[in-house]
Amino acid sequence: MPIFGRPFASYHLWSLIAPAVGQERWHCQMKRGFIKARQKEPIVKALLAQASPPQRIGLLAQKGVYEFHHHRQLLNQPDGVEQVAQMLKLSKSSDQVQQRVIQILKNYHDDPVLEGKHIIELTSGDEGFPRPILIDQKNYHFRLYATMDCVFTEQDRTLHILDFKTGRSAFDERQALVYLVAARYLYPHQQAVASFYNLERCKQSELISVTSSQLDAIENQLATVAHKHQQDVLQYQEDHDKFSKIFPPTPGSHxxxxxxxxxxxxxxFKPSK
Ligand code: SF4
Structure with a gap:
C-alpha cells in the first residue's frame, strides 16, 4: 500500500475522536469532520489558516524557547528577553499576545528548564509537517505523526520528551503516551519518559512512563483511531450529504x-455581523 494511502494517527486525531477527561460535554465530532475530512475546501482551509490567539501564543512561546537555546548567551544577558522578542517580531502581534509572550519569555529567562540538559531535539515550530513513523504490525498498519517539542537525555541516559504548554488547559496524558509510542520506534535502544511543562504557570507535570505491554495497548488503540477515521473519511468521500451523520455535531455555548x-x-453561536 502506498505510504500516504495508509490510515494515520496522531495525538491530535485521537483528541478529536475521543474527548479528554472532563471535556465530554463540549466534544464535537463535526469539528473532526471539518479539520480532517474537509480541510481542502477553500473556506475550511482559510479558517484553519487563521491561528487563534491561544494558538499564536503557543507557537511564539515554543519559538522563544528555541531562540534562547539557539543563542545561549541570551539566557545570561539582561536584555535577553527583549532580543528574543525582536527575533519573534512580537511587535506585530496584538497587545494581548505580546503581553503574554513577554511574560513567558521572562519566566523562561529567569528559570530556563532546559539549561544544562543534553538536548537531542528542540523544535522551533517552523519545521513543517513531521515525517511519519510507519507502524507495521501483524494486525494493523498505520502512519504515526508525533512532533516532539523537545527531547533530551537524563544523566542515566533515559530519554526525556518534554512538551511545552501555555494557557490554563490541563495536561492530557494521552499526548505523552503517543510520544512514548513514537520514541519506541525513533529511539529503540533507550528507556523513555515524558512530561509537560507550562511556560506561563511555570508548572511541571509528573513524569509519565509506561511498560512495554502498556505501550502495545496504546499502539493498538492508535491503530483503532487510525482505522475508524479512515473509514469515516471514505464514507464521507462516497456521499458528502452524510457529513452530519458521519461526524455528528454537538452544538452548545462552546x-x-x-x-x-x-x-x-x-x-x-452565530457571530454578529
Ligand atoms: S456544532 Fe458547534 S462545535 Fe460543532 S462544528 Fe458546529 S460550531 Fe463547531
Missing amino acids: CRYCPFNTICKFSG
Missing part, C-alpha cells in the same frame, strides 16, 4: 470558540 461557527449550520 460553539462560540469553534473556528467553524460561521459555516456550521448546527452552530449554537
Whole structure:
C-alpha cells in the first residue's frame, strides 16, 4: 500500500475522536469532520489558516524557547528577553499576545528548564509537517505523526520528551503516551519518559512512563483511531450529504470558540455581523 494511502494517527486525531477527561460535554465530532475530512475546501482551509490567539501564543512561546537555546548567551544577558522578542517580531502581534509572550519569555529567562540538559531535539515550530513513523504490525498498519517539542537525555541516559504548554488547559496524558509510542520506534535502544511543562504557570507535570505491554495497548488503540477515521473519511468521500451523520455535531455555548461557527449550520453561536 502506498505510504500516504495508509490510515494515520496522531495525538491530535485521537483528541478529536475521543474527548479528554472532563471535556465530554463540549466534544464535537463535526469539528473532526471539518479539520480532517474537509480541510481542502477553500473556506475550511482559510479558517484553519487563521491561528487563534491561544494558538499564536503557543507557537511564539515554543519559538522563544528555541531562540534562547539557539543563542545561549541570551539566557545570561539582561536584555535577553527583549532580543528574543525582536527575533519573534512580537511587535506585530496584538497587545494581548505580546503581553503574554513577554511574560513567558521572562519566566523562561529567569528559570530556563532546559539549561544544562543534553538536548537531542528542540523544535522551533517552523519545521513543517513531521515525517511519519510507519507502524507495521501483524494486525494493523498505520502512519504515526508525533512532533516532539523537545527531547533530551537524563544523566542515566533515559530519554526525556518534554512538551511545552501555555494557557490554563490541563495536561492530557494521552499526548505523552503517543510520544512514548513514537520514541519506541525513533529511539529503540533507550528507556523513555515524558512530561509537560507550562511556560506561563511555570508548572511541571509528573513524569509519565509506561511498560512495554502498556505501550502495545496504546499502539493498538492508535491503530483503532487510525482505522475508524479512515473509514469515516471514505464514507464521507462516497456521499458528502452524510457529513452530519458521519461526524455528528454537538452544538452548545462552546460553539462560540469553534473556528467553524460561521459555516456550521448546527452552530449554537452565530457571530454578529
Ligand atoms: S460550531 Fe458547534 S456544532 Fe458546529 S462544528 Fe463547531 S462545535 Fe460543532
